[in-house]
Amino acid sequence: SAKLLNSEDHTEQIWRSRVRSLCSVGWDKRQQLVSSTMCTHQFKSICFQATRRALSYWSHRTGSLAKPESISSVCAVRLMSIDSGGGDSGHPPERIPRAGKYRSAWTILKEEMEGIGTMKPPGTVVPRETDVLIVGGGVIGSAVAYWIKERSPKGSNVVVVERDPVYTRASTMLSAGGIRHQFSIPENVQLSLFATEFFTNIKEHLSVIHESPPDIGFNHQGYLFLAPPRDAELMIENVKMQNELGAKIAFLTKSQLAQKYPWLNLDGVECGSLGLEGEGWIDPWSLLRALKQKNISLGTKYIHGELFDFEFLTQQDHGAGDRNLRLDSGVIRTKDGREHEIRFSVVVNCAGPWAADVAEMAKIGLGDEELVYPLPVEPRKRFVYVTHCPDGPMLDFPFLVDPSGFYVRREGYGGNYIVGKSPACEEDEPDIGNFEVDYDMYDEQIWPDLAKRIPAFNNSKMKSAWAGYYEYNTFDQNLVTGPHPYHRQMMFACGLSGHGLQHSIGVGRGVSEMILDTDYQTIDLTRFHFDRFINSTAIEEQKIV
Structure with a gap:
C-alpha cells in the first residue's frame, strides 16, 4: 500500500484504480477482523491517504487548489461517518451528472466505496457518456445495437436502456412470432427476405464462443x-x-x-x-436472447433503468447551426432510485408502444416548427388465444390469414393452435390500462369465423390466452425510422404495427447505416422517415395482421 501511495504516476485511470484497490483491501480486512481496533485504524489510515492524494491530484488538474488542512478535516469527518456506519445524510446523491460536468473526487470515492461489497460501484452502473444510446432493449433495440457493434466493435460505445430486463411485458415476447414475405410495399418485402436469410444462417451471425449455438426454432411453414x-x-x-x-x-x-x-x-x-x-414462425424469446448475448460479448452495455428526461443545450451553449435546442444527454433512473445523466452523440428511439412518450421528452409534438408534429405511435392491446383441436389439420397446416381478419397457426404437434384478430374498428379497441384478456372476443368474434372456415374447429376448446401491447402507428400503420428533421441526432426505429419481430434485423441494419454511413447502403428506407408526417404522405400497407 505504501509503495502504491508513494508512486508519482499521476494519471486519472491509474489513480482511480488505486483508490479502489486500496479501499477494497482495507474493507475486506475490516470485515474479517471487525472487532479489531487496529484494523479499523488501518482502514481509516489507508482511506485517508488515498483520498488525500486523490483530492490533491484533482485539485491540481482543475486548477482549484485545496488546502491540506481542509482536505484532512474533510477526510477525518467522512471516515468517522463511514466507521460509524452512517454517511452524510444516509441518502445517495440525487443525480450523477453527465460527462463534462464537475464531480468532486470525494463524491467519486464515496460511491466507489459503497459498491465494494457488491463489486459493482453505483457510480459506474450507468456510463456518463456514450456514442449511441438506445432506448428500449427489445428485439429492435438489440438489433440496432448488434449491427453497430458488428461493424464497429471497437470504434463505437453502445448503451441500451431497458426498464423490463426479463421482458415479461415486452411486445417481442408476447407476439405470435410470424415471418412472412407477403406485403404490398416493396421495402417491407425486402426487409422480410433479409430476415429469412439472417434467421436461416443465425448460427453464423449470433454464435458466441463457449456458448451453445443459437436455435430460434424456425418453423418453415408458409x-x-x-x-x-x-x-x-x-x-x-x-x-x-x-x-x-x-x-x-x-x-x-x-x-x-x-x-x-x-x-x-x-x-x-x-x-x-x-x-x-422462407416464411413461417420463430420463438421470439430465443431470438432476443441470442441477440442480447451476442451484443454483450461485443461490448454493448445493457442498463436496467428507465429514461425519463432529456437535457438540452441552447444555441448559446453549442454555438452552431440554426437550432435553438440540441439534445445533449438523457436522464436515466435506475432501480436503486438514483438518477444518471448520460451524454450521447446519437439516441435511437426503440421504445415500441411507448415511443411517443420518449419523443415528447425531446419536445417532439410540443414545440414549434418541426417540433409541432408528434410521433403518431401508441400502444394497442392485442389478445392471443390458445385452443386445442384434436381433429385439426397438422403438419400441412400453414399460417392462415382469413378475409374476416383472424389468423391461426399450429403450436407444436399436440393439436394446439394459437389464434388472434385485430378489432374491426376504433370503437372496439380494448382498454390498455391492464393485461386482462377479453375471453368474450374469442367466443363472439373469432370462434364462429374459425369454425366456419375450418369445420374441424367445431370440436375445439380454448385452453389459455394472453394479452400484449402492439406498437400502432396511427398515421399509416408502418415503420418510422431515420432521423428527426429537427433533432438530427435522434433516430427512430418504431411504429411497425405488428411486424416488428420479422423486420427488426433489417431495420436495425438500416439504422446502423444511417449512423455510421449517414445513408442507406442496402435497403432504402427513406420513405419511412418522419418527414412523411409533416408532408402528409401516408404509406398504406394493404394487409395488416
Missing part, C-alpha cells in the same frame, strides 16, 4: 392468405411484385386451394397466396 372476389386483382399484383423481389409465393385459384387443403371451407373465397419458401 403463410396462406385467402382473398374474396373483390381483392383477387390486388392479390395477383402483390404476388407478382413479391416474386420479382425474390420471394417464392404461389398464387392459388379456388380449385387449387380445395385440392391442396380439403379441410378448408372456401365459401366467399376466390383465391389465395401461399409462401413456398
